[in-house]
Amino acid sequence: MSYREYVPWVLEYSDSTTTMDARIRLTFLLFTSCVLIVNGYKSATISFNQDTSVTLRNPFRGFMAYSLTTNPNTTSFPTSLEYQYINMSDVNPAQDQYDFSSIEAFANDAVQRGNHFVFRVVVDYPGMGSLVPAYLTQGAAAVTFTSYTSYGGGQSPDYNNTRLITAMTHLIAALGRAYDGDKRIAAIELGLLGFYGEWHTFVDSGNQPPFAPRSVQITILNAWNASFNITPLVNSQDEYQYWSSSDASTSQSGYARYKNIGRFDDNFGVQTYNASNPDDANNFYYRAIAAGDGDSWKYTMRGGEVQPTIQQDQFKNPTPSTVQPFLPAVNAVHTSWLLNDNLFEPASDFIRRTGCVSFHGLQLYLSNLYARSDNTTLYIQATIVNTGVAPFYYPLSLYASVDGGVSVVFSGTPNSYGGNSSTVVSATVPLSSTSSSSSVLRLWLSSSHALSNNPIFLGNNKMDASGGLNLQLQRNTSSGAVISERRHDGGAPPATDTETVASPSTFSSDGRTSVTGPQTSVQGGSSSAQR
Structure with a gap:
């Protein structure tokens, strides 16, 4: 394998007038971010595996x-x-x-x-x-x-x-x-x-x-x-x-x-x-x-x-x-x-x-992310699963930002009791018309009781050093919409760990409609990935 490591996902999207089965294979790239591609005014759901190796010091x-x-x-x-x-x-x-x-x-x-x-x-x-x-x-x-x-x-x-x-x-x-x-x-x-x-x-x-x-x-x-x-x-x-x-x-x-x-x-x-x-x-x-x-x-x-x-x-x-x-x-x-x-x-x-x-305790990871956009706003629903045995006993929130812009807190708590319990949280993130065509959606957990030198990590691949999960967005700068684009580094990624997901739901009036999809498998970590 080259210096790039591929962890593929299957993405599915549709709109209100046309049903598409346009499956786009996405990849995580070592030292880079996952690419999340959403056609303008359309929606997409992406599923993730868990990586417990990154949460050993949570x-x-x-x-x-x-x-x-x-x-x-x-x-x-x-x-x-x-x-x-x-x-x-x-x-x-x-x-x-x-x-x-x-x-x-x-x-x-x-x-x-x-x-x-x-x-x-x-x-x-x-x-x-x-x-x-x-x-x-x-x-x-x-x-x-x-x-x-x-x-x-x-x-x-x-x-x-x-x-x-x-x-x-x-x-x-x-x-x-x-x-x-x-x-x-x-x-x-x-x-x-x-x-x-x-x-x-x-x-x-x-x-x-x-x-x-x-x-x-x-x-x-x-x-x-x-x-x-x-x-x-x-x-x-x-x-x-x-x-x-x-x-x-x-x-x-x-x-x-x-x-x-x-x-x-x-x-x-x-x-x-x-x-x-x-x-x-x-x-x-x-x-x-x-x-x-x-x-x-x-x-x-x-x-x-x-x-x-x-x-x-x-x-x-x-x-x-x-x-x-x-x-x-x-x-x-x-x-x-x-x-x-x-x-x-x-x-x-x-x-x-x-x-x-x-x-022990809390073990959260992002299992599904649903997104849709117009020319000014990205609408997100995140399914957070707790595969641990207990909740987090301090206040806990999930945040999002695009290109380092305003930090938006998700409505609802990512916290749950454990045993594969899950919660669905939602956020509305503004998209700047001055952003470049390649934008980064960053998600992270935050608690006022966490230490700055030991943030809370989601149990996902390719977390950055400060506890953020970075997803790359491709945008049309003239319309502000997020556009579809195949994105991997050439060649066919390995076929392992691929997951299919159900068609994404739309937002309800309170922004809390659940995203449905199969339960993802839990991937155990290794001591070599300690942080």
């Missing part, structure tokens, strides 16, 4: 490691997220005094690498001793502790202590003032209560410290809920064990009550989804359903951590019988991201592990 999804600031050997694996535990004793050194310099340093370092930051504040990390601020252990009503020996041992605080709980709620409010809506932060894990901030005090042997009573849990949940309206929050799925859908509403804590608190699974791959027994009460999947919270992923983010003891084995081929298969679990609980530091170290199964990035 924001708010995939695998994440501990902060690359503290673990610099993690740069070889595609990621858009970094993680760190934050000690309460560091950020709250004195009563109602806060020092967020550690959070700032981690967040700023992550952003410089094009990554978002996720963190969790902890007061009891086994093996590290107490992380309760020293001022709370002194004076009247000082916090007391229960010793334990599991997981390296530690000191579990008395979660009935009013000074401790007040300090936690005040800290949460301060974090909300500082970070709600901060585009550097992808999500915040609630933490604070229990071992590792995972809302439990389970032990494998010896003395088990008491956990926070439900009234204290609700107090902490209320504080988070009141302090954050924009930045997604996620709490440990272990919290499901403390309530059920039959409890009074004041004791429940699902999506119906807390609209911005999702879940994270800190035991992913061990107690996530039992495919042979989905009703296994020890698994996240069933716990959520039993709590009446099974569909909360549609509205609130889900993340997690691959259980550290299986991180070496999760992607072995074959997967050990003691490890729950990865893809069924992701599909069942709809995770957008997972902490898995081990993935980022060199290993022989790099390509297999890289491919699994594509199954």
